[in-house]
Amino acid sequence: MWSTNREVAAGDVVIIWQTRELIQPLLITPGKDFNSRFGHYRHSDLIGVPYGSKVASRNGRGFIHLLRPTPELWTMALPHRTQILYLADIAFITSWLDIRCGSRVIEAGTGSGSFSHSVARTVGPRGRLFSYEFHEARAEKAREEFIRHGMQDIVTLTHRNVCKDGFTIESMADAVFLDLPAPWEAVGHAKNALRKDRPTRICCFSPCMEQVLRAVTALNEAGFTDICMYETLLRPHEVQQFPAPLSLDNIVDKLKRLEKFREEKRLRQIANSKRKREDDSDISEPDKRARTGEPDATRNEGVPSISNLPVLPVADSETNEEVAETTVNWSKVCHEVRGHTSYLTFARLVPYPAGTSNGETEDLPATNE
Missing domain, CATH: 3.10.330.20 (Vcp-like ATPase; Chain A, domain 2)
Known part of the structure; x- marks a missing residue:
């Protein structure tokens, strides 16, 4: 590829x-x-x-x-000809269908080829993907892309209505994936295409619950077991880095420094107020009236002003540098979450024991216990 x-x-x-x-x-x-x-x-x-x-x-x-x-990048970049499967669904389907290197897989229909690329990479040169598309123009476009991407030896693409005409292989596939408007019409053909010498699996990709119900009915009538339905929702998480929180000792030290600063500020305010009262008692009344217009800056020289009080640092430089270099990762769910795409209906086909046909048990002679 x-x-x-x-x-x-x-x-x-x-x-x-x-x-x-x-x-x-x-x-x-x-x-x-x-x-x-x-x-x-x-x-x-x-x-x-x-x-x-x-x-x-x-x-x-x-x-x-x-x-x-890569199949993941191609899913994000491919030109959409139909609704496509995204990575969360593709990974879940590949795992549940037990698709591995060397598997033979049926896909119907091909659509935009998102699932096809992932399956082709999974099965590898020893495997095979049989893809079917009923829309001729989409089939030709997908065939051109498969050849351009070097997948022609892995993918066999056929323009065919599988619901009406069935598949081109019989008793050969390890897994079947049906992405069709009416998957229940292809369940019987899928059963014929699946292997009979080992357990095999099938998946139906349906956008609404009515389709799921009809697909489940068809799977039951065809003899499939372990029928279950899943819905995949994506919840992306954003990971951000924040400074590490202060330790308890740093917080206590900070509170002590702030309390010391407030106490020093209060004592300075008391000293300034006391000195101001003493100065006012030593001058005469005319001098008081003269000083009401402009304060004498030289008289309070050397006495720190309240507005010029020094601001003590909360923590020393060593503590600040240590905190700045320490960060923690924080994960949160994004506000926009991708909504529902489709329901995934899975089932298994188990080989019938010898002496049975299509799941019907032969009549055995009655025995008296």
């Missing part, structure tokens, strides 16, 4: 990361240009640049990051 070289080459698909909300794929084609609000870039200038590099624009308006494509 995609290029494994260290540097970008002509014909490679790269992911252009501009902002967290602006991510897009780009096919490197010499002679073409890439323009955005973050500047002007020539494709030829990007050839030979290592993946993961930060590239400045030619006109100095900004920069972009060149990233190697």
